[in-house]
Amino acid sequence: MKGAPFSFLRLGLVAQNTLREAVRQRLLHLFLGLALALVLGARSLRDFNFGAPELKFIADCGFGAMTLFGSALTIAATAQLFFSEIENRTALTLLAKPVWRAEFLLGKLVGVALLTALFCALLTGLLAAVLWVREGELMALDPEGFRGGRAVSYAMVALGGWLQWLRLVVLAAFTLLVASFARTQVFAVVCGFGVLVICHLQHLAQEAYTRAGSAVGVALGGLFGGMFPNFQVLSLADSLAAADLPAPGTMVRLTAYGLGWALAAGLLAVLSFRRREI
Amino acid sequence: MEAAAPVPAVAPALETRGLVKDFPVGLREVKLRAVDHLDLSVPAGVIYGLLGPNGSGKSTTIKALLGLVAPSAGECRIFGRPSGEVAARRDVGYLPEAPYFYRHLTGRELVGFYGRMCGLGRRELAERVETVVAQVGMTGAADRAVETYSKGMLQRIGLAQALVHDPRLLILDEPTAGVDPVGSAAMADLIRGLRDAGKTVLLTSHLLGQMEALCDRVAILDRGRLVAEGTVAELAGGTGRQQLEVDRLDEAQMTELRAWLAVRGRGLHGVAAAGRGLDAVFLERVGRVKGEGKEL
Numbered sequence: 214m215k216g217a218p219f220s221f222l223r224l225g226l227v228a229q230n231t232l233r234e235a236v237r238q239r240l241l242h243l244f245l246g247l248a249l250a251l252v253l254g255a256r257s258l259r260d261f262n263f264g265a266p267e268l269k270f271i272a273d274c275g276f277g278a279m280t281l282f283g284s285a286l287t288i289a290a291t292a293q294l295f296f297s298e299i300e301n302r303t304a305l306t307l308l309a310k311p312v313w314r315a316e317f318l319l320g321k322l323v324g325v326a327l328l329t330a331l332f333c334a335l336l337t338g339l340l341a342a343v344l345w346v347r348e349g350e351l352m353a354l355d356p357e358g359f360r361g362g363r364a365v366s367y368a369m370v371a372l373g374g375w376l377q378w379l380r381l382v383v384l385a386a387f388t389l390l391v392a393s394f395a396r397t398q399v400f401a402v403v404c405g406f407g408v409l410v411i412c413h414l415q416h417l418a419q420e421a422y423t424r425a426g427s428a429v430g431v432a433l434g435g436l437f438g439g440m441f442p443n444f445q446v447l448s449l450a451d452s453l454a455a456a457d458l459p460a461p462g463t464m465v466r467l468t469a470y471g472l473g474w475a476l477a478a479g480l481l482a483v484l485s486f487r488r489r490e491i
Numbered sequence: 492m493e494a495a496a497p498v499p500a501v502a503p504a505l506e507t508r509g510l511v512k513d514f515p516v517g518l519r520e521v522k523l524r525a526v527d528h529l530d531l532s533v534p535a536g537v538i539y540g541l542l543g544p545n546g547s548g549k550s551t552t553i554k555a556l557l558g559l560v561a562p563s564a565g566e567c568r569i570f571g572r573p574s575g576e577v578a579a580r581r582d583v584g585y586l587p588e589a590p591y592f593y594r595h596l597t598g599r600e601l602v603g604f605y606g607r608m609c610g611l612g613r614r615e616l617a618e619r620v621e622t623v624v625a626q627v628g629m630t631g632a633a634d635r636a637v638e639t640y641s642k643g644m645l646q647r648i649g650l651a652q653a654l655v656h657d658p659r660l661l662i663l664d665e666p667t668a669g670v671d672p673v674g675s676a677a678m679a680d681l682i683r684g685l686r687d688a689g690k691t692v693l694l695t696s697h698l699l700g701q702m703e704a705l706c707d708r709v710a711i712l713d714r715g716r717l718v719a720e721g722t723v724a725e726l727a728g729g730t731g732r733q734q735l736e737v738d739r740l741d742e743a744q745m746t747e748l749r750a751w752l753a754v755r756g757r758g759l760h761g762v763a764a765a766g767r768g769l770d771a772v773f774l775e776r777v778g779r780v781k782g783e784g785k786e787l
Contacts, residue, residue, distance in 0.1 A: 217576075220610070223607075306587055306590065306605070307605075308558075310605060311578060312580075490554075490561065
């Protein structure tokens, strides 16, 4: 009999099934609804803009919604979709077939990555639409201020959505890594949020330790820096101007950085899951 | 790709040698032995029953055979191939106890999904899905979502997914648990049909009467150890007695019969009224006869 080589087809089938299951969950609808409401309602929150230009404030609200609800969705969906397979014993039936555990686990990761891609694409599209409409209104009110045409770079908005997606994929991979050995879903979710905080704040901690001259702090910061990605790297300049668009090479490097971390965490999850007893 | 292990020319369908499985329990990870030096050999083409009380190691043995848990010691082989190899599972169809499937899929989609996971091509898949769905009597409900299925229907669609890639070996863990007598009888007929088609079936159940009627060989496990193994006749027979079914005798005839037996050095050890059995009455009254296999 022939062997059973690793199959991307089977991986794709698991991913497709994961996505199909995810989009039917109320959790997605809840987080998506909240995020959409925040993006759409950004205009009515402009009194809280702390002096930022209105369009910049709307963009910040949109990306903030993507970060907040996207992260919550990613962590919850990854843990839930993994543990539902274990607890409902669908994994038992599936892994009793000629299926590699790596196909199963990476399929789960790809399924969540597709889910977050949908989420980010939807929110980025909506954000761009809200910005476009508001920018048009502002142009009509103040033609002088927009003499050079539209000020918002929509390519910049799209890149912002792309980088946001990269962050969510990395987060999904780390959550899956924890889930691969965790006994409970709650543990995986809590650790997922812990990873999110570390990835977002580690650069601040490193700066603070360096400023304070604490050798232990710097060493700890370096250790965490080696173990977790720095999400600050995956953010755009604090501007919506076309002039601040990163060079294509930079985007390729950032994409490689994000996907590289996701792949590394995903492979570690596979190694850990190989030893798990179903 | 995994390295192919040498496969003996005539290998048993299933084999365990010195299989041991320990589970760590509690914070101190004290070892609990679920399977204790189990040697089993299931020849191809038979219905083989794995019996034992709850906690006797049946499910753990099955999981070890399917590569879902790693043995602490010993080995498991499927048609001569180590069961840890992914390729070994190409020959196996598995129906877990109380199966739970992806609720959002229809029965047909579910069977198709597992068929594709087993590497069936599109054309072959469509044909196989129709065949096995019909084989388990689910054609009429195949386009309904799995979440609307009854327990019996779940067992049937579960059997269909186990059969979709036409495996040589079927492992059925409590296939009639929670299924009504009509469904149970139909499932038994299906299993016999599979054996007659040349498949090997490993079966677990607590319904000993059904196992006795179905299985060619049985193994009895207790606390992870094999306590008995053989054909049903070898294990359950051997009392040196026979049962005769005769027309009703009155008291005088009974006395005469006892005397006739006594002259020949034989005794009459029991007399009971022969009934059709509740199973037969049930099957008759609910309008189906055994073998119809329409509703599980």
